[in-house]
Amino acid sequence: MKALGKGSIASFIRWALGFAWWVMWFFAGILTIAAIACTLFFFGLAVHAYKIETDGKSVLMYAPYAAIGFAFVGVSIAGTLAIIWRLRRLFTNFCAGDPFNKSNADHLRWIWIILLFMEVWKYPLGALTVALWAVAPVPVDKDGFNFDDHHNGIDFSTWFAILIIIVLAEVFREGARLREEQELTI
């Protein structure tokens, strides 16, 4: 099976990305419904907390924590959608046998920018949660709530991936330049 062009491995990956695209939209829909329901619940009924079960523990959920959670998941889903959209464009060019299309370097550049934003976005949200926890910790019914279990710190693999995509973007830019020169020569 060939790697590039029609009916290639690149086509299969593009198909899988198309599937992932709709799955992510499904999650985006669920998140929107959940956010609306929560907003109605908190503000419509004028309550500020409700009980949820998480990891076998019963905790009271406060509106600010819910807002932080929705901000985090919302940005994650939106960022993933943007990355998949760019990857689909990239693989469309691969399927057309055009790996050094001028736009490919831009797609990769956007992917690392989005990844960077998604990663950096986590830090203020994490800091906000820690600050909120210090002021208003969530009461726990059962075994206690270990904050460390829910805080993973800096994700080096993401930073490494960002650096690799920056390099790949430049490689594709160089490839596009070579192809352009070749076309001019012909």
Next chain:
Amino acid sequence: MKALGKGSIASFIRWGLGAAWWVLWIAAAGLALAAIAYVVLLILSAMGIIDASFLNRGHGEFHFGSSGKINIDFDDSGDATWPAIITGFLVGGVAIGGALVIVFRLRKLFANFSSGEPFHKSNADHLRAIWIALLVIEVSRYLLMALMGALLAAFGQTEHAKLNVHVDLSTWFAILIFIVLAEVFREGARLREEQELTI
């Protein structure tokens, strides 16, 4: 900061890969020492110099990367657990050996990137070697998991061993992406060659 060439991001990644290279060699040495120590313990146990119950452990869990895991209760004597331990060493050996091959190839790739040669002829071969290594590691995991299950069924006297298997799609997806990237780099090398011939 520039992405390719000397003092670039590619150079920084190459440095990171160099650090990973030595960490992996330390892990390989640690695994080899542990394997030798285990064999010595088994021999001493068989000779009756030490009590076999010395090797007893209450519970163990073997992870085969993200492909699956086997939970085992070691309620029997130490020498009866050898199928699990020996296969565990093999799994570790394949993982570390495969990672060493991949890091070695990545270092060569990024050495070319650092010297401002992204479409060096060898780069496509490095990427091909990486996807083959990933494929071998993944298939080996399944085979070793089956081997452990078979050995435990034949020789193990464990209280119970629970086998969880699932296919890690992200690894297979990564393999496919590396295949495509290898072809892209081959095409880039061809373009560069043509350009050099034109000049």
